[in-house]
């Protein structure tokens with residue numbers, strides 16, 4: 018079995034080619050011919066070389082996107098535009114069994130999870146095609162018999178999408194689907210640590226036959242390619258998902274051009290388990306919520322607040338789960354936690370584990386396999402306190418800090434005592450308390466008696482330092498379109514006659 022898997026990695030490595038940029042319907046090298054290396058999270062060996070886009074390439078891509086917007090794409094009938102969107106969805110679905118292993122190979126995310134992510138990526142396109150067809154509607158305001166005022170939604174122009182590595186294909190499509198379906202053209206700057214499926218997305222869109230320049234991919238580093246996209250005067254909006262620090266830098270860099278920003282940023286989300294909760298279900302949700310996606314999940318429940326009367330049995334069971342979780346090869350079907358994306362991120366998480374000890378936590382870890390992969394065992398931090406850095410800062414790995422509480426008021430205060438406000442989870446059978454605590458938590462999203470289950474119609478986004486704006490459902494229209502109000506006089510109403 019082990020040999021078979023090693024062979025699978027070797028085979029994948031042989032299949033993966035060097036990657037070019039995708040600009041104006043062509044796969045091209047970077048203007049300055051520079052490349053960067055992409056490595057495997059499982060072996061830390063180089064997988065392939067990737068064209069390193071910089072300002073000149075961003076300029077080319079934005080130029081192509083601007084022309085496409087003014088040209089064929091901008092003139093298409095909505096039904097013809099949406100036919101392309103459905104075609105992309107179909108092509109993704111046809112290739113799930115090939116895209117999912119590629120994503121796992123590149124990111125270390127377990128194959129059982131990337132299969133779901135890729136399937137969701139296809140759904141992102143279908144969902145937004147349906148949303149645009151049925152819900153992208155204006156409003157009419159009748160003012161007596163004098164005026165009819167009405168709103169329309171117009172595409173904004175060239176959309177800049179900047180994405181992270183933690184669920185790359187899914188997050189790229191989560192932005193791309195509404196951006197294209199509403200009629201914009203796009204330049205995508207994917208994360209430099211996970212370029213493979215972004216390139217596959219370009220190949221799929223190329224196959225779907227979208228007019229040249231509608232979709233462009235410029236690989237490269239954030240400080241160069243990303244920053245050039247943000248600063249480009251012809252890019253009307255930037256949809257960004259990534260770290261809070263990067264988000265704030267991007268806002269500063271785009272300020273001179275008064276860019277429109279959507280910011281999906283970091284998190285340090287609480288899970289609160291009251292004494293009357295269904296403990297087994299809460300435990301299932303808690304372990305899944307922190308250890309799925311290798312813990313590299315923005316909405317991960319990385320802070321556990323457990324009521325003191327049920328803390329002991331809950332923690333004991335959590336410890337057992339941690340030991341049982343299979344950490345291993347991301348291409349193996351029963352792996353639950355794979356290696357972290359990159360050596361640099363692995364070192365960051367390792368440093369947090371060291372810090373946890375220094376801050377006085379008891380660090381309880383599960384098992385990792387041998388080898389050179391960036392493996393971090395599922396880890397529980399006991400005796401944590403809210404004032405510790407490991408409780409305040411986003412670790413973005415399979416690490417959960419546990420704390421006990423006595424009453425509702427106290428736990429609300431503890432849960433809100435961080436700068437982040439992305440998600441939250443409350444477990445109780447008391448319906449009144451469930452709603453009360455849910456509403457008191459300062460987060461963009463909150464689940465009661467559930468793990469993170471997404472309904473794509475609902476708003477997605479964070480409060481406080483976790484984000485600005487909401488994507489998802491019709492909320493995406495507010496970001497990806499310009500709402501124009503048209504005022505029409507229905508009769509000869511009074512007009513002041515200055516200087517007559």
Ligand code: NAD
Nearest residue numbers: 180181182207208239243244259260263281282283284315
């Ligand atoms: P990151 O901020 O390091 O990078 C994200 C993207 O921004 C990359 O493509 C990067 O190249 C680019 N970038 C970096 N500096 C830039 C600059 N100066 N100008 C323009 N672009 C720049 O984030 P990451 O490490 O890739 O991702 C992990 C982070 O993403 C975590 O904080 C996580 O919580 C967050 N995240 C948030 C959500 C959400 O929906 N709120 C979802 C997923 C991930």
